Amino acid sequence: MNASVLVLLVLFLVFVNCHEDKSNEAKLRFYHGSMEEYTELYIYEAQKIFSGSWYNSSRNTVIFSHGFTGRPNGPAVTAVITAYIQDGNSNVALLNWQELASMALPSFASSYLNWAVPNARKLGVRFADTLANMSAAGLDLKKTHLIGHSLAAHVFGIAGNAMSQGKQPACIIGLDPSKVAFENKPAKLRLNPDSASMVTVIHTDITKYGTSEPMGKVDFWPNFRHMGQANQPGCDRRPSPTFSMQDLCSHNRSWQLLIDSLKHPGTLIGSKAKNYRTWKNYSQEERKAVTFTLGKCDITAERGNYYLLTNEEPPYGRGEQGL
Numbered sequence: 001m002n003a004s005v006l007v008l009l010v011l012f013l014v015f016v017n018c019h020e021d022k023s024n025e026a027k028l029r030f031y032h033g034s035m036e037e038y039t040e041l042y043i044y045e046a047q048k049i050f051s052g053s054w055y056n057s058s059r060n061t062v063i064f065s066h067g068f069t070g071r072p073n074g075p076a077v078t079a080v081i082t083a084y085i086q087d088g089n090s091n092v093a094l095l096n097w098q099e100l101a102s103m104a105l106p107s108f109a110s111s112y113l114n115w116a117v118p119n120a121r122k123l124g125v126r127f128a129d130t131l132a133n134m135s136a137a138g139l140d141l142k143k144t145h146l147i148g149h150s151l152a153a154h155v156f157g158i159a160g161n162a163m164s165q166g167k168q169p170a171c172i173i174g175l176d177p178s179k180v181a182f183e184n185k186p187a188k189l190r191l192n193p194d195s196a197s198m199v200t201v202i203h204t205d206i207t208k209y210g211t212s213e214p215m216g217k218v219d220f221w222p223n224f225r226h227m228g229q230a231n232q233p234g235c236d237r238r239p240s241p242t243f244s245m246q247d248l249c250s251h252n253r254s255w256q257l258l259i260d261s262l263k264h265p266g267t268l269i270g271s272k273a274k275n276y277r278t279w280k281n282y283s284q285e286e287r288k289a290v291t292f293t294l295g296k297c298d299i300t301a302e303r304g305n306y307y308l309l310t311n312e313e314p315p316y317g318r319g320e321q322g323l
């Protein structure tokens, strides 16, 4: 091989590598007051945002992320980000890992297991460094809330696990964390109660896409059922094609409940009980004894399981009627 061919080959490989890296690289999208106005940076350069006016240090920072097949303009991201922007009390960002979480392989199962899940694990470990970089540039991790739907609950969990206690983010909210490839796995390979100072989980699809294992300091079990299929109220129980609206109805309810907790504060509260059977058996008084508000990240909350009933459609919360 002569020198010029070698140079061309090297250039080609460099190009291919850069190209692959960039197109699949996760990004952080920092919103400036609306869904359409944002600055998007690769995660390795995210700290640059602190040289601009995006960050208001007197506010909490919310970083949301989507699950498998999620998109920055998909329903979950649009609804959650819009809700936090409208709420107006937080610096709002999205961890956009669209390509890494996509249907990259021929089937749902192989795309999930052989592409999105390994990518989620790697991204989680890297995101710990991203947070450290951002923290060094000015981000107050004690006021940072990571909110992950489905697979992203584990991305954030794994990031938190890679950070030393005391330097972790204040809070992770896991919205129906994925079951497959994470349930019954060692704690450090998934979201767990020690992934952040406070970890709260909203379980809405325990018989299908979401885990039925408690993974938070506080775990909410809205409309829990002991036996059989545990669909959320208003979701059709008949079998439906994988990932159709109907199929995802219960899995999506987790973020819909979180949004309602912002829009209708205090309407979604859970009552603490050792387990569902105990709660079922509680008197009204006992149900009101220890309660906690869904969506809050209060570190003083009593650890454990919280149960509640919701409406079929928004507004979902029933206040004390749901206990």
Ligand SMILES: *[C@@H]1O[C@H](CO)[C@@H](O)[C@H](O)[C@H]1NC(C)=O
Residues within 6 Å of the ligand: 043, 044, 045, 046, 126, 127, 129, 130, 133
């Ligand atoms: C942290 O920042 C340095 C440069 O400031 C960069 O090289 C590194 O890739 C960043 N790490 C991550 C995970 O973003």
Ligand SMILES: *[C@@H]1O[C@H](CO)[C@@H](O)[C@H](O)[C@H]1NC(C)=O
Residues within 6 Å of the ligand: 056, 057, 058, 059, 089
């Ligand atoms: C920063 O946030 C605080 C609290 O929400 C608000 O009062 C203040 O006006 C904000 N500052 C700027 C420059 O927007």
Ligand SMILES: *[C@@H]1O[C@H](CO)[C@@H](O)[C@H](O)[C@H]1NC(C)=O
Residues within 6 Å of the ligand: 070, 074, 075, 076, 244, 245, 246, 248, 249, 252
């Ligand atoms: C649930 O989420 C998926 C993907 O994010 C979306 O395509 C679908 O429209 C949502 N379904 C409902 C019932 O909100």
Ligand SMILES: *[C@@H]1O[C@H](CO)[C@@H](O)[C@H](O)[C@H]1NC(C)=O
Residues within 6 Å of the ligand: 277, 278, 281
């Ligand atoms: C249910 O309540 C009854 C009466 O208060 C009590 O005897 C029983 O042990 C309770 N069962 C459970 C599962 O807590």
